[in-house]
Amino acid sequence: MFVEWVCPDGHRVWQWTSQPVLKFGMQAGDFLLSTNILLSGSNYRKVALMFKFMNMGMVNPNTFFTIQDTYCVDTIREFWEEKRSETINRLQGKEIVVCGDGRNDSPDHSAQYCSYTTMELDSSEVVCVATIDKRETLWNSTVMEKEAFIKTVDTLSKEINLVEVCTDAHVQIAALLNPDKGKYKDLGIHHSLDMWHGAKNLAKKKKKSLQHQR
Structure with missing residues (x-):
């Protein structure tokens, strides 16, 4: 959530955001929630439903899948292949x-x-x-x-x-x-x-x- 206080002349006087904002513009809470849903093995729809029951804000599905595809999938694959290679060599x-x-x-x-x-x-x-x-x-x-x-x-x-x-x-x-x-x-x-x-x-x-x- 963003809240801005703008004067009648269009100058921004004050700005507040409910989450820290990363340098590339994404909200840190959305990023952390999306990555942790994936890394925990949870299901986005089930987590979203739980947040709805709790009347809490939830990262939207498009943002979730964008974060998953852009930042998570390749990183997880590289980590898995590295650890698997170490295990196979040891055996x-x-x-x-x-x-x-x-x-x-x-x-x-x-x-x-x-x-x-x-x-x-x-x-x-x-x-x-x-x-x-x-x-x-x-x-x-x-x-x-x-x-x-x-x-x-x-x-x-x-x-x-x-x-x-x-x-x-x-x-x-x-x-x-x-x-x-x-x-x-x-x-x-x-x-x-x-x-x-x-x-x-x-x-x-x-x-x-x-x-x-x-």
Whole structure:
């Protein structure tokens, strides 16, 4: 908010602003709020709705996305690539076990994007993030996680000695890592299930076996 006191002759007598103004004219509060919404992983619309309920002023969406595109995206990407490079270099020459899982931007078949995140088991450091747009899979959201996993393994297998991958009980991913006929059978990567999904999968098989016996 800007308030100006101007005399009848048009001279500015006094000016007040609700926020400090940066040297390039942007209000500091708008800049800090926009960057922190992005860096915290929050959603602009949800934060804007909260501000509306609290009857507080909110940076408008055009300003938010301008700040995101101009100042944040490239800086975050450069920082990520630098830290990832350091981690990959540190893992060279070791047998590496990773854990991975995919996350869609919305549930069911309406998802547009899927990000597959992989971390190294011992250090819990994220070593790869692969994102797939539904347009890359002919608008088929059900195979996005599979394609993101393929992108992940193709990347990591060239950089580190990948000996084991731990995932959830995703059928398409299990097929890729099948030691006899999977896409990655020649890499010799062992596929294991995380504890929760492993137990759940075992319980399903046991239940099915009991039903057949009856």
